Amino acid sequence: MDVDRPEKHVEIAHCLPNELIALVLNELDVVSLLRCKQVCRLFNCVVADNAQLLYKIDLFFARSENGSQCNLDTAGRLRAFQQYQHAWNNLSFPHSRLVSMELEGQAWELSGGVLCQATRSGLTCVQFPCKIKGIPEREWTVDDLGFDIRDFSIDTSQDLIVAVEQVGVIPNQSCRIHFRTLSTGKHHPKSSIPFVTHMPPNMHEESKFLIQVCGFRIAVLFQEFADAASPNQLVIWDWKSGQQILSIQDTELRSFSFVTEDLVLVSVVGSEDTPPRLDVISIDNCSRDMVPYQDVNYICGLEYPKMKAEVLDVLIRSEPTPGWAPPLQTPFFFTRSDRIFTITMRVSPETNTNEECTVLVVPLSTIMAQVELSHEGPKRRVPWKQWGPYGSHMLFRNPSDTWVCYVYGTRFIQLLPWDKEKRARVYDFNKYAARRDVQDRQTPEPKLPWKRLGRSDPLNSQCFAFDEEVNTHLPGRVAVVNVMPNDHQDWEAAMIGEDNIIMVSSRAQKYGYMAM
Numbered sequence: 001m002d003v004d005r006p007e008k009h010v011e012i013a014h015c016l017p018n019e020l021i022a023l024v025l026n027e028l029d030v031v032s033l034l035r036c037k038q039v040c041r042l043f044n045c046v047v048a049d050n051a052q053l054l055y056k057i058d059l060f061f062a063r064s065e066n067g068s069q070c071n072l073d074t075a076g077r078l079r080a081f082q083q084y085q086h087a088w089n090n091l092s093f094p095h096s097r098l099v100s101m102e103l104e105g106q107a108w109e110l111s112g113g114v115l116c117q118a119t120r121s122g123l124t125c126v127q128f129p130c131k132i133k134g135i136p137e138r139e140w141t142v143d144d145l146g147f148d149i150r151d152f153s154i155d156t157s158q159d160l161i162v163a164v165e166q167v168g169v170i171p172n173q174s175c176r177i178h179f180r181t182l183s184t185g186k187h188h189p190k191s192s193i194p195f196v197t198h199m200p201p202n203m204h205e206e207s208k209f210l211i212q213v214c215g216f217r218i219a220v221l222f223q224e225f226a227d228a229a230s231p232n233q234l235v236i237w238d239w240k241s242g243q244q245i246l247s248i249q250d251t252e253l254r255s256f257s258f259v260t261e262d263l264v265l266v267s268v269v270g271s272e273d274t275p276p277r278l279d280v281i282s283i284d285n286c287s288r289d290m291v292p293y294q295d296v297n298y299i300c301g302l303e304y305p306k307m308k309a310e311v312l313d314v315l316i317r318s319e320p321t322p323g324w325a326p327p328l329q330t331p332f333f334f335t336r337s338d339r340i341f342t343i344t345m346r347v348s349p350e351t352n353t354n355e356e357c358t359v360l361v362v363p364l365s366t367i368m369a370q371v372e373l374s375h376e377g378p379k380r381r382v383p384w385k386q387w388g389p390y391g392s393h394m395l396f397r398n399p400s401d402t403w404v405c406y407v408y409g410t411r412f413i414q415l416l417p418w419d420k421e422k423r424a425r426v427y428d429f430n431k432y433a434a435r436r437d438v439q440d441r442q443t444p445e446p447k448l449p450w451k452r453l454g455r456s457d458p459l460n461s462q463c464f465a466f467d468e469e470v471n472t473h474l475p476g477r478v479a480v481v482n483v484m485p486n487d488h489q490d491w492e493a494a495m496i497g498e499d500n501i502i503m504v505s506s507r508a509q510k511y512g513y514m515a516m
Contacts, residue, residue: 021043022047022050022053025046025047025053026053026056030056030060033057055077059332061433062085062432062433063334063335063410064332064335065332065333065334067326067328067330070329070330070331076331077332080132080331083132084133084332084516085437089437089450090449091426092516093500093501093515095129095131095514095515099511099513100510100511101506101511102117102124109153110497110502111155111319111405113127113498114128115502121146121149122141122142122143122145122149123141123142123145123152124140124141125140125142128502129515130499130515131515132499133332134329142180142184143185144185145163145178147165148165149164149165150165151163151164152164153211155213156182156324156327157324157325157326158190159182159188160181160182160239161178161179162178162213162239163178163180164176164211165195166203170203173203174197174199174200175200175209176196177198177218178195179191188239191239191242193242196239198222200222200224201224201230202230204224207222207223209222210223210255210256213323214321215261215322216238217236217237217239217283217323218237219235219236219258221233229251230251231249231250231251231253232250232254233249234246234253235247236264244288245283246286247287247288247289248286248291248292248293250294252268252269253266254267254268254269254311254313254315255314255315255316257318258321258322259280259322260322262283263299263371264281265278265280265341265367266278266279266281266316267279267314268301269314275305275384276303276307276314277301278343279301280298280299280301280302280371281299297378298378298379299374299378299380300370300373300381300382301379301382302370302382302388304345304360304384305388305466305468305470306384306468307467308351308466308467309347309348309466310348310350312346312348312355313344314343314344314346315343315344316341317341317404317405317407318341318407319407319409320334320339320408322336334409334410337364338363338364339363339410340364341361341364342359342360342361342406342412343359344357344358344404345357345360346401349463349464356463356465357397357399358394358395358397359412360393360395361392361394361395361412369391388470389471389472389473392474396459396462397414399414399493400492402506403504405495405496405497405502407496408496408497408498409430409498410429411428412427412496413425413426413494415494416480417490417492422482422490423483424480425480427476428450428476428477429474429476430477433450433477434452434453434477435475437450438452438477439451439452448479449480451477451478452477453476458471459471481501483514484503484512484514486508491504491512492504492506499516501513
């Protein structure tokens, strides 16, 4: 017998118990598993009848990961995940509630399904529920950190608050970056020091802070708005040891976001002769001492299209960060290895008196592909035409510049303020969902609200900021969702988390959430 012939291997497999075949198939990656389904009726039936294999496939297409310590068995997780996907595909959020906005402080943060608001020296916290995942709603307060909170960020997976305190008086004002626990407000036991101190070159009341936590690293961009000649500074510390591990400065540094735990994406506004760039820098290859950005050997710089406008502001957003992890009992969660970055750029065009705003959506895969191509040396410039048209998607949109948590995973949301029906538009750049979970006129099944994103007209027909044709396309889908009513005032903005949509009305001093 010629056992090397493929059909003979299939015949041998028919002699094995289905349970053993399923164990073997479970060792395959999903692409190989789907190919095996097509080999014969036996393999197809084994997959169709095995909860573990179906769960593995569903997680792959939804770009999700399995939780490690959930009490549900595999069949229970599969049922919960299918219910969860059905809710997102139908934009079904049966649970909603209003949350009062704190009046004492202006700082707030939304991360890991938790909304925190500063109350001058303390925090009020709300954990948004998700019934499908078994996450309860929970409220608690951190009464007094012992200082006025200028700004802060949180990492729910590490029970961490990173809070900024301003010390002294202008012009000799410094910043203390405190490390406290989110549960109690006490000094974090994993930090060897209670805070680190940094003195920006020119502190003012208008100074702003962009703070992000990624594993054992925390990064703060100190932004100076009162004096255009003063440089912005990006500083990264190991918050557990208190050691400074990166420090760069430049007037053209505008925003940043972690790509991996070692790589950081920074926005650099170019001169009149060079377009803005998105540079990827390696933390491990940078100096610990303060250096001008021109001396930084960034890996690669992704150039914007040529512009005929003054750049007023840039903001890079991406959630969750690569170092974040969900609560231990979470049955499944969005993968951190397949997310999007949104780069919101506000400009003043030469030929238009009105400010314009674009949102550039860049998948993590696009950035990492250019990093892989940059092995010959540092400071590789990548012209727009080489990466942008088929590696990004540019939208002519104007999201809130205050309520900026409008991206999570592969989804981006914007409120439609002109829509009297109180709706928001949701984009999802999961390429698999764009193929499978959209409206299909050829089937009698109930229609989904999602439509496949088509190739749009050049952005230049709407936007006057660019000096060359801008035409982009990424696989994705888009839908409009009805938001919860607000009897007091109209909503001002929409934000999005993994399991919920959050509405904001500062005039009514209310948040509203819709949860699964």
